[in-house]
Amino acid sequence: MNIKKFISKPLAVLAPFVAASVLATNPVMADETCMSPYMVKIVGQEDFVYVWTLGVEGLGDGQDKMVTVDVNPKSEHYGKVINSESVGGRNEAHHSGFTDDRKYLWAGGLDSNKIFIFDVHTDPAKATLVKTIDDFVSKSGGVVGPHTTYALPGRMIITGLSNNQDHGGRTALVEYTNSGEYISTYWMPTDDNLQGAHKGGQFADGYGYDIRALPSKNVMLTSSFTGWSNYMMDFGAMLGDAEAMKRFGNTMVIWDLHTRKPKQVLDVPGAPLEIRCAWKPGNDYCFSTTALTSQIVLLEEENDVWKATNVADIGVPANIPLPVDISIQSDDALLWVNTFLDGKTRAFDITDPHNPKQVYEKQIGNQVNMVSSSWDGKRLYYTTSLLGNWDKKAQDNDQFIKLYHWDGKEMTEQFAIDFHAEKLGRAHQMRFGAYSLYGKQAKVEQAKSPIVAMSK
Amino acid sequence: MRYSGVKISLLLSLCFYSSYGLSKDNDVREQEKPRDFYNSEHFTIQAPEAEDSSSASGNAYIIDGVRIGAGDDKAGYETTGYQTNSVAISARQGTKADLIRVIENPPLGLPKIPVPVNNPLTVEKIDLGRKLFFDRRLSLNDTFSCAMCHIPEQGFTSHELEKAVGFEGRSNRRNAPTIYNTAYLERLFHDARETTLENQIWGPLLARNEMAMTSMGQVIQKVKDMPDYAGLFEAAFDGKGPNIVTMGKALASYQRVLVSGNSAFDRWYFGKEANAISEKAIRGFNVFKGKGQCVSCHSVGQKTALFTDNMMHNTGLGFKRSMGKEPDKERMLIAPGTYAYVLKSKKALVGHPPIPDVGFYEVTQDPDDRWKYRTPSLRNVALTAPYMHDGSMLNLGDVIAFYNEGGMLKNESNFPNVTQSPLIQPLGLTEGEIDDLMTFMKTLNGDNIAEVISDAFATPVGDTTNEH
Numbered sequence: 001m002n003i004k005k006f007i008s009k010p011l012a013v014l015a016p017f018v019a020a021s022v023l024a025t026n027p028v029m030a031d032e033t034c035m036s037p038y039m040v041k042i043v044g045q046e047d048f049v050y051v052w053t054l055g056v057e058g059l060g061d062g063q064d065k066m067v068t069v070d071v072n073p074k075s076e077h078y079g080k081v082i083n084s085e086s087v088g089g090r091n092e093a094h095h096s097g098f099t100d101d102r103k104y105l106w107a108g109g110l111d112s113n114k115i116f117i118f119d120v121h122t123d124p125a126k127a128t129l130v131k132t133i134d135d136f137v138s139k140s141g142g143v144v145g146p147h148t149t150y151a152l153p154g155r156m157i158i159t160g161l162s163n164n165q166d167h168g169g170r171t172a173l174v175e176y177t178n179s180g181e182y183i184s185t186y187w188m189p190t191d192d193n194l195q196g197a198h199k200g201g202q203f204a205d206g207y208g209y210d211i212r213a214l215p216s217k218n219v220m221l222t223s224s225f226t227g228w229s230n231y232m233m234d235f236g237a238m239l240g241d242a243e244a245m246k247r248f249g250n251t252m253v254i255w256d257l258h259t260r261k262p263k264q265v266l267d268v269p270g271a272p273l274e275i276r277c278a279w280k281p282g283n284d285y286c287f288s289t290t291a292l293t294s295q296i297v298l299l300e301e302e303n304d305v306w307k308a309t310n311v312a313d314i315g316v317p318a319n320i321p322l323p324v325d326i327s328i329q330s331d332d333a334l335l336w337v338n339t340f341l342d343g344k345t346r347a348f349d350i351t352d353p354h355n356p357k358q359v360y361e362k363q364i365g366n367q368v369n370m371v372s373s374s375w376d377g378k379r380l381y382y383t384t385s386l387l388g389n390w391d392k393k394a395q396d397n398d399q400f401i402k403l404y405h406w407d408g409k410e411m412t413e414q415f416a417i418d419f420h421a422e423k424l425g426r427a428h429q430m431r432f433g434a435y436s437l438y439g440k441q442a443k444v445e446q447a448k449s450p451i452v453a454m455s456k
Numbered sequence: 457m458r459y460s461g462v463k464i465s466l467l468l469s470l471c472f473y474s475s476y477g478l479s480k481d482n483d484v485r486e487q488e489k490p491r492d493f494y495n496s497e498h499f500t501i502q503a504p505e506a507e508d509s510s511s512a513s514g515n516a517y518i519i520d521g522v523r524i525g526a527g528d529d530k531a532g533y534e535t536t537g538y539q540t541n542s543v544a545i546s547a548r549q550g551t552k553a554d555l556i557r558v559i560e561n562p563p564l565g566l567p568k569i570p571v572p573v574n575n576p577l578t579v580e581k582i583d584l585g586r587k588l589f590f591d592r593r594l595s596l597n598d599t600f601s602c603a604m605c606h607i608p609e610q611g612f613t614s615h616e617l618e619k620a621v622g623f624e625g626r627s628n629r630r631n632a633p634t635i636y637n638t639a640y641l642e643r644l645f646h647d648a649r650e651t652t653l654e655n656q657i658w659g660p661l662l663a664r665n666e667m668a669m670t671s672m673g674q675v676i677q678k679v680k681d682m683p684d685y686a687g688l689f690e691a692a693f694d695g696k697g698p699n700i701v702t703m704g705k706a707l708a709s710y711q712r713v714l715v716s717g718n719s720a721f722d723r724w725y726f727g728k729e730a731n732a733i734s735e736k737a738i739r740g741f742n743v744f745k746g747k748g749q750c751v752s753c754h755s756v757g758q759k760t761a762l763f764t765d766n767m768m769h770n771t772g773l774g775f776k777r778s779m780g781k782e783p784d785k786e787r788m789l790i791a792p793g794t795y796a797y798v799l800k801s802k803k804a805l806v807g808h809p810p811i812p813d814v815g816f817y818e819v820t821q822d823p824d825d826r827w828k829y830r831t832p833s834l835r836n837v838a839l840t841a842p843y844m845h846d847g848s849m850l851n852l853g854d855v856i857a858f859y860n861e862g863g864m865l866k867n868e869s870n871f872p873n874v875t876q877s878p879l880i881q882p883l884g885l886t887e888g889e890i891d892d893l894m895t896f897m898k899t900l901n902g903d904n905i906a907e908v909i910s911d912a913f914a915t916p917v918g919d920t921t922n923e924h
Binding site for chain 1: 526527528530533537538539540541542543544545546547548592597598599604607610614615616617618619621624625627786788789790791792794796798802803804805806807808810842847850917919920921922
């Protein structure tokens with residue numbers, strides 16, 4: 001991978017330092033594959049997984065918390081929770097993302113609209129809350145539901161899911177500095193105000209969900225989910241509410257990365273959620289999956305125009321397996337797709353992006369949501385919670401983090417931590433940490449793997 | 457809603473079925489065939505008839521520059537031809553109105569607004585009440601105002617949900633009722649458990665599944681601590697600050713002036729403007745007061761019409777919800793024009809059971825009051841979908857069909873619904889009469905809707921800030 005392709009000038013300055021740090025400390029070979037291309041990356045074995053966890057009333061302290069799990073196999077605490085930082089309240093903890101320097105982890109609360117900023121560099125073994133943004137709604141002009149916290153050079157761009165006017169799905173992108181200062185709000189295009197974007201189909205719903213950047217094409221892509229009323233309500237009640245079921249996103253938007261202006265609104269019916277872009281130079285395409293209609297969607301440019309194409313079914317769409325998190329392998333060969341309702345993970349061969357083929361399937365639990373892959377694709381971490389009121393009830397409400405090793409043919413479970421038994425809550429999004437990012441020495445036996453330069 | 461019944465295929469009838477439990481109307485081989493998921497030949501597509509425009513979701517329109525209806529209009533979502541009709545949040549701009557004028561001059565068709573002796577209306581109280589109504593900080597986690605469920609452009613109810621959703625997404629068992637013309641109600645809430653607007657406010661503020669404040673004292677202290685309320689209570693209440701009484705009086709004052717009359721019907725019926733409504737609507741009114749018997753509960757007086765008798769009735773709907781059998785599967789939309797079915801057993805995996813609801817009985821403890829609910833006013837009824845106490849009817853067509861069939865049939869349970877109102881009987885209305893009746897009901901929109909919505913839009917939404 002050509003690092004210059006993905007690292008902006010300010011970060012390029014950091015790159016030698018980071019690379020040197022890696023070489024000088026613990027050489028490692030892994031990272032998530034869903035991070036911002038502007039992100040300073042670690043390579044090799046991650047030391048920690050930070051799990052943004054929803055508090056459960058009546059369980060432990062009942063609060064949302066950032067849970068740090070030791071995942072270095074050479075550590076005496078391997079596979080154990082080593083720290084838990086409660087933040088106060090149940091905020092509907094959901095997604096989190098690092099700043100581009102990877103020193104801070106921003107974690108959003110979809111209900112309280114608070115953004116909790118954790119220091120993960122001072123002591124990577126102990127993600128520590130250092131700042132809370134509690135005026136996101138008023139500062140942004142009414143955006144509710146901070147979802148994806150995504151790194152751009154020196155900036156964090158945050159997708160909203162809803163608004164403070166009707167708690168519906170119309171929403172915006174909100175940009176902050178890395179230090180937490182509000183910069184601007186970019187509303188999703190609506191029919192009355194497309195903001196210059198081309199509406200190529202029938203829909204311009206103004207909804208939002210995930211965001212990814214493709215610097216090589218100077219674009220950002222956003223997807224669309226649903227508003228506060230739906231993502232917060234009881235899942236079963238929602239399925240029986242005919243009006244609520246009309247309030248799902250059916251669009252993706254192509255943005256000009258540099259100007260933050262929307263360029264195209266694409267019809268993608270059925271709630272397109274996560275977006276993952278291919279990594280190899282020249283592979284200028286991305287994937288998304290639709291939650292309700294169970295499709296893998298390919299986003300690609302053709303004759304300077306972006307298009308969305310359904311390229312594969314996920315499971316049996318008529319059964320609504322509910323695709324949730326996806327993870328693309330760093331060699332662009334596999335796409336992991338989790339389906340919440342049947343608790344399965346599926347691997348799709350995407351070497352031909354226009355014709356993905358399912359090549360593997362495994363039951364992870366009664367329910368599964370997130371998957372985070374190491375950069376080399378050999379380690380896959382899974383967690384279970386989708387949304388506080390959407391998770392399965394009673395005995396089907398698994399809450400865990402599991403690590404599997406993947407040898408290209410089969411997955412083998414390495415450890416599992418039961419978040420109920422640990423009285424922590426609902427395990428949601430995972431982010432990786434490593435001492436090597438910060439020029440620190442891991443407090444473990446030195447790895448003997450070959451030194452490999454930092455990936456993008 | 458009556459559909460044209462363009463049923464193309466039933467491939468999705470298995471949706472949400474486990475892979476081991478195939479239904480008789482599913483063909484496994486069909487599912488396994490490679491296909492374009494959005495190719496309409498694989499799906500059940502039902503197109504609503506063109507005139508069925510009273511979906512809760514919309515057909516928003518503009519009056520005096522003000523959009524009436526959800527900013528996220530979903531009219532036609534049931535069809536593959538659906539096109540969005542969305543407006544930017546920033547378009548939600550308005551102008552403060554002189555709401556208090558209705559005290560001296562109630563709109564045509566409505567009586568003088570009842571005002572408690574101990575809470576005379578003033579501009580200051582109305583302004584304060586409006587500010588409180590839109591303040592999301594009046595909830596335990598600063599995310600919920602009254603207006604999050606009573607959304608101005610959505611008829612001061614919510615078009616987006618059948619049943620309201622409260623604090624932390626907790627379920628409610630009933631539809632958010634409109635705030636329009638609550639000044640005239642003798643009983644409040646669907647189950648009539650409250651008597652005055654002044655007292656009513658504490659229900660939602662303290663309900664665990666609404667705004668979830670933990671005590672009256674907590675609410676009052678929170679308001680006292682907000683700098684932007686400094687002096688406002690004192691100015692409105694002769695030097696008295698926020699307390700249990702002044703909070704109630706302020707919020708009641710705003711809600712009390714949200715009256716809406718002088719509708720096309722009022723101008724025709726009371727104002728004697730011959731051309732104010734169409735011949736079709738006049739025929740509909742005749743059905744309303746004649747064969748349809750609607751007027752038995754939705755009263756029309758000699759000089760004014762509240763379109764409610766303020767009484768409690770068991771229509772059979774609540775009985776069915778409590779005593780009837782749930783279907784094994786329910787049809788649901790998963791994308792525009794695309795349906796699937798959800799199995800009851802699958803739904804139970806991800807949802808809590810419905811909250812029991814026995815209606816007025818819960819207030820009186822009298823078995824004769826089981827499943828009785830307050831008659832809602834029909835004023836602005838075209839703006840306040842979805843309908844019934846549980847929001848289960850999405851449009852006026854569904855409601856009329858329900859009554860035309862005599863409410864819920866008494867044989868839907870093993871024993872009879874003994875408290876069902878004798879007024880609920882099969883009506884035998886023809887399609888033409890139903891059409892006329894619906895046209896009449898759409899003449900009941902007040903003439904000040906745009907003004908009231910604009911006034912609401914001019915009110916800042918209270919959210920947490922760090923600017924003080």
